[in-house]
Amino acid sequence: MEYGRDYGKPEMMAAAMIREIKEEDVVFHGLASPTPMVAMKAAKALGKEFTYVTLSDGVDHEWTRPPCVASTLTANTYEGSVAAFGLDSIFDLFCSGKGDIAFLSCLQIDKEGRIAMSVLGGDYDHPKLRGPGGAGSATLTQVTPRTIIWKTTHDKRAFVGHVDFATTSPAVDKWFTVITPLCIFRKPPGEKYLRLDALFPYTTLEEVKENTGWEVEEGDAPVLEPPLPEELAAIRRVDVNNILAFEFK
Amino acid sequence: MINALRAGAYGIPFMPVGGMWGSDLVSIRPEFFQVMKSPFDGKDVVCVRALVPDYAIVHVQEADAFGNARILGPSYQDALLTRAARKTILTTERIVGTYRLREEPKLTAVPHFLVEAVVELPGGAKPGICYPEYQTVDWDDFRAYQRAVKEDGVPQFAERMLEGRA
Numbered sequence: 001m002e003y004g005r006d007y008g009k010p011e012m013m014a015a016a017m018i019r020e021i022k023e024e025d026v027v028f029h030g031l032a033s034p035t036p037m038v039a040m041k042a043a044k045a046l047g048k049e050f051t052y053v054t055l056s057d058g059v060d061h062e063w064t065r066p067p068c069v070a071s072t073l074t075a076n077t078y079e080g081s082v083a084a085f086g087l088d089s090i091f092d093l094f095c096s097g098k099g100d101i102a103f104l105s106c107l108q109i110d111k112e113g114r115i116a117m118s119v120l121g122g123d124y125d126h127p128k129l130r131g132p133g134g135a136g137s138a139t140l141t142q143v144t145p146r147t148i149i150w151k152t153t154h155d156k157r158a159f160v161g162h163v164d165f166a167t168t169s170p171a172v173d174k175w176f177t178v179i180t181p182l183c184i185f186r187k188p189p190g191e192k193y194l195r196l197d198a199l200f201p202y203t204t205l206e207e208v209k210e211n212t213g214w215e216v217e218e219g220d221a222p223v224l225e226p227p228l229p230e231e232l233a234a235i236r237r238v239d240v241n242n243i244l245a246f247e248f249k
Numbered sequence: 250m251i252n253a254l255r256a257g258a259y260g261i262p263f264m265p266v267g268g269m270w271g272s273d274l275v276s277i278r279p280e281f282f283q284v285m286k287s288p289f290d291g292k293d294v295v296c297v298r299a300l301v302p303d304y305a306i307v308h309v310q311e312a313d314a315f316g317n318a319r320i321l322g323p324s325y326q327d328a329l330l331t332r333a334a335r336k337t338i339l340t341t342e343r344i345v346g347t348y349r350l351r352e353e354p355k356l357t358a359v360p361h362f363l364v365e366a367v368v369e370l371p372g373g374a375k376p377g378i379c380y381p382e383y384q385t386v387d388w389d390d391f392r393a394y395q396r397a398v399k400e401d402g403v404p405q406f407a408e409r410m411l412e413g414r415a
Binding site for chain 1: 251324
């Protein structure tokens with residue numbers, strides 16, 4: 001598998017997401033989340049037995065029909081579902097300890113995993129930029145056993161030294177993972193800070209350091225295996241319109 | 250927000266919520282969030298104040314003239330909104346006969362006694378989506394709407410969208 005020829009950053013991120021999903025997990029992704037959507041559909045195509053819930057009300061929708069737009073709220077994530085399970089029920093499910101993974105994103109993040117989704121710059125009532133808000137993340141990160149933050153840009157504007165206003169931050173006693181186009185950061189239960197967990201094959205520790213606003217510790221983070229042929233085949237099968245590329249344009 | 254609406258719908262002043270620890274939202278909005286101790290085990294719990302909207306405006310696929318409504322696509326918190334609000338206005342893709350609702354009462358998401366008014370408005374969710382009637386966002390109109398909001402031109406935008414339909 002050669003980077004740039006056989007696969008790119010979108011496929012590597014999707015493959016990393018697929019590998020996070022375990023058998024029998026209950027997995028959620030939010031609004032405007034084409035990257036986890038494609039990864040979760042591909043995980044279904046690979047035969048992983050897990051439950052797919054999202055804001056469309058869909059439960060284990062018919063994943064064989066490829067999405068045509070990057071919205072994750074269309075009929076594509078609803079039709080063919082075995083049940084309708086709305087967002088309020090999904091929150092209740094996770095709050096009562098029956099969920100496993102929530103794929104969420106952010107505007108900014110710092111080393112403690114504090115996430116900005118609400119405002120950037122200025123004060124809360126007069127920000128420079130008002131974001132989409134926490135939606136579910138303020139609730140979900142605290143109650144989800146394995147929160148996974150995905151962010152399709154890895155630079156010092158997003159990965160900052162300190163987030164001023166945290167829409168949410170990790171639960172001390174739970175896993176908290178961040179997947180970027182370059183690497184995976186992870187915070188195990190009981191720890192406070194994100195650590196470099198794995199590098200993607202086409203990057204280096206130096207490149208990650210240059211693009212991260214906090215001090216990335218020297219360590220022996222392993223290099224993750226490139227997307228496997230079957231992972232790439234599954235991604236292409238569920239995503240013939242290459243919606244996966246949308247966030248990387 | 251969901252639990253705030255639930256508290257409104259249940260007629261109680263506030264509601265404990267799961268999660269929310271670690272969010273700066275809790276401390277910056279004391280008029281909405283408060284932390285209290287559970288009277289049962291003494292554990293801290295975040296609470297939200299009840300929300301009772303004056304109006305809920307909900308767009309549905311089918312309603313009869315009395316306001317019995319079916320939501321055929323994703324329902325989000327629409328039914329909850331109608332329980333929490335003082336009054337509900339429905340807009341609907343089409344008016345159907347009451348017999349249709351009698352066929353499968355469980356599919357009625359909003360019963361008539363919660364509804365103040367019903368407006369027949371095909372395409373009422375445009376430029377957004379209303380499954381299964383129209384399934385993709387109309388981006389040209391959506392951008393025109395965004396421009397209208399920025400330029401204080403929403404009435405003109407609405408006029409254009411509704412021309413010939415009043």
